[in-house]
Amino acid sequence: MATDPAPNVARILPSDRRFPDSPDGGQLACLCSRCGQPITEEEVEQDGPPIRVWPEEVDSEYRFHPRCFGVYEKETQ
Numbered sequence: 001m002a003t004d005p006a007p008n009v010a011r012i013l014p015s016d017r018r019f020p021d022s023p024d025g026g027q028l029a030c031l032c033s034r035c036g037q038p039i040t041e042e043e044v045e046q047d048g049p050p051i052r053v054w055p056e057e058v059d060s061e062y063r064f065h066p067r068c069f070g071v072y073e074k075e076t077q
């Protein structure tokens with residue numbers, strides 16, 4: 001099966017935004033690298049904490065809603 005992986009499956013995309021800060025999930029400044037929306041307290045409670053990815057040798061991070069990063073599967077059909 002040499003099909004392309006789903007676009008949201010556990011990989012950093014060139015379009016993902018990298019942040020120099022690292023606010024806790026639920027804070028207004030905690031935006032998702034992929035969808036750009038805040039990772040809210042409710043979402044943290046429901047889906048778990050944001051997924052954070054640190055690039056090597058760079059003082060910054062990517063962070064994602066678990067759903068956006070493709071690692072949340074409780075409610076997928």
Ligand SMILES: [Zn+2]
Nearest residue numbers: 032035065068
């Ligand atoms: Zn998101």
